Amino acid sequence: MATLSPHTYENEIYADGLKGIKPTISFNPLEWESQAKEVLSADSFGYVWGSAGLRETDDNNRAAFRKWAIVPSRLVKSDFPSLKTTLFGEEYDYPIAIAPVGVQQIFHPDGEIAAATAACKQNVTYILSSASSTSIENVASANDNGSRWFQLYWPSNEHDDITVSLLQRAKASGYKVLVVTLDTYILGWRPSDLCNAFNPFLRPDNIGVDLGFTDPVFRRQFRERHQKDVEEDLGTAAAEWARTIFPGTSHSWEDLQLLRKHWDGPIVLKGIQTAQDAQRAVDAGMQGIVVSNHGGRQQDGGIGSLDMLPEIAEATKDKLEIIFDSGIRSGADIAKALALGAKMVLIGRPYVYGLAIGGEDGVSHVLRSLLGDLELTLHLAGIPSASPETLNKNVLRRLTQ
Numbered sequence: 001m002a003t004l005s006p007h008t009y010e011n012e013i014y015a016d017g018l019k020g021i022k023p024t025i026s027f028n029p030l031e032w033e034s035q036a037k038e039v040l041s042a043d044s045f046g047y048v049w050g051s052a053g054l055r056e057t058d059d060n061n062r063a064a065f066r067k068w069a070i071v072p073s074r075l076v077k078s079d080f081p082s083l084k085t086t087l088f089g090e091e092y093d094y095p096i097a098i099a100p101v102g103v104q105q106i107f108h109p110d111g112e113i114a115a116a117t118a119a120c121k122q123n124v125t126y127i128l129s130s131a132s133s134t135s136i137e138n139v140a141s142a143n144d145n146g147s148r149w150f151q152l153y154w155p156s157n158e159h160d161d162i163t164v165s166l167l168q169r170a171k172a173s174g175y176k177v178l179v180v181t182l183d184t185y186i187l188g189w190r191p192s193d194l195c196n197a198f199n200p201f202l203r204p205d206n207i208g209v210d211l212g213f214t215d216p217v218f219r220r221q222f223r224e225r226h227q228k229d230v231e232e233d234l235g236t237a238a239a240e241w242a243r244t245i246f247p248g249t250s251h252s253w254e255d256l257q258l259l260r261k262h263w264d265g266p267i268v269l270k271g272i273q274t275a276q277d278a279q280r281a282v283d284a285g286m287q288g289i290v291v292s293n294h295g296g297r298q299q300d301g302g303i304g305s306l307d308m309l310p311e312i313a314e315a316t317k318d319k320l321e322i323i324f325d326s327g328i329r330s331g332a333d334i335a336k337a338l339a340l341g342a343k344m345v346l347i348g349r350p351y352v353y354g355l356a357i358g359g360e361d362g363v364s365h366v367l368r369s370l371l372g373d374l375e376l377t378l379h380l381a382g383i384p385s386a387s388p389e390t391l392n393k394n395v396l397r398r399l400t401q
């Protein structure tokens with residue numbers, strides 16, 4: 001069955017309207033946050049909404065989009081724009097993917113299963129977090145024949161055998177691209193979580209440690225250390241898994257060779273914010289980067305992620321694939337990031353809010369809304385496709401310096 005153009009979501013909604021049926025989830029992306037707040041516990045809402053320090057990096061992420069504006073062209077006779085994009089030699093239907101987000105069961109009981117199912121149904125890539133509350137294998141089953149990538153929180157060198165085990169499991173379960181997050185070897189200073197005394201990893205129900213608890217190498221080593229199984233001392237095991245994937249200190253550029261050796265598909269470094277680091281990624285044999293500051297959740301007082309995209313793209317876009325995140329909230333935001341050099345963007349908090357509000361349907365709603373908005377934004381600006389030939393810096397003007 002041919003996939004319907006995303007903007008046709010509108011037709012469904014207006015047809016329902018004629019029957020007196022009103023949508024339950026907002027179409028205003030900024031209201032997804034307030035709707036999620038109504039249904040989540042204070043702890044869970046504070047965690048997803050939270051950012052580092054005074055939220056300056058987060059604010060700068062949003063402000064960066066407002067420094068650019070789309071300039072439309074007229075009498076461009078074209079069909080609805082193609083949203084296809086090509087990365088690592090593969091064609092993707094849409095230039096968006098689900099950002100890796102940990103502990104999704106604290107937002108909805110169906111957690112990762114709901115989000116990975118929605119991603120498959122909407123033809124959007126799902127990136128599984130290392131801090132998932134559902135195992136690599138179970139998420140793969142839910143994601144079925146969908147496109148899925150695996151995000152690594154990278155254990156320190158003393159745990160290389162666990163790293164290799166995670167990579168092997170991901171590979172065996174059909175995850176095609178490895179995304180290595182470099183900005184979160186320890187959690188940032190997050191006042192919302194501190195005020196709630198809430199650490200998503202140190203919970204009485206131990207949600208969020210499933211990848212460790214299902215890992216044969218972690219389980220064997222736990223037994224050797226404690227002469228008991230993970231199930232016999234869940235609290236200790238959860239704390240040890242948290243220390244394993246958030247070791248407190250960073251790796252070095254040389255360490256990437258271990259990942260290169262054990263992963264034969266594309267590797268993408270997530271958290272890059274300078275052209276110099278992007279070039280280092282090229283030199284280290286990496287295939288892509290995510291220009292990201294983790295949604296401002298790690299380091300406060302930082303520059304907006306979009307502010308750094310043009311110079312990074314200028315320096316390296318012909319040498320590796322550029323993906324972007326941090327602050328994407330609308331179709332116009334996606335268009336701007338693509339125009340400034342990204343081939344794909346990651347959707348973060350918006351889909352988590354959708355998950356909280358409506359489970360699988362809520363995630364589908366957010367993805368369909370963003371894609372419908374993107375499609376009409378390009379179409380009405382006279383931009384015939386999302387590819388760099390037609391969606392590039394020429395369609396933007398910088399408003400302020």
Ligand SMILES: Cc1cc2nc3c(=O)[nH]c(=O)nc-3n(C[C@H](O)[C@H](O)[C@H](O)COP(=O)(O)O)c2cc1C
Pocket residue numbers: 047048049099100101102129130131151181270292293294295296325326327328346347348349350352
């Ligand atoms: C609740 C939450 C959990 C996250 N967990 C992870 C994670 O496990 N791994 C990771 O690489 N990034 C994680 N991120 C960061 C996202 O992948 C992404 O970079 C960020 O959400 C983008 O910013 P935005 O939400 O403002 O768009 C998390 C973000 C949120 C909001």
Ligand SMILES: O=C(O)C(=O)c1ccccc1
Pocket residue numbers: 101102103131184187200201208294297
């Ligand atoms: O909150 C985050 O940003 C994050 O990356 C994370 C995910 C799971 C557990 C702890 C932190």
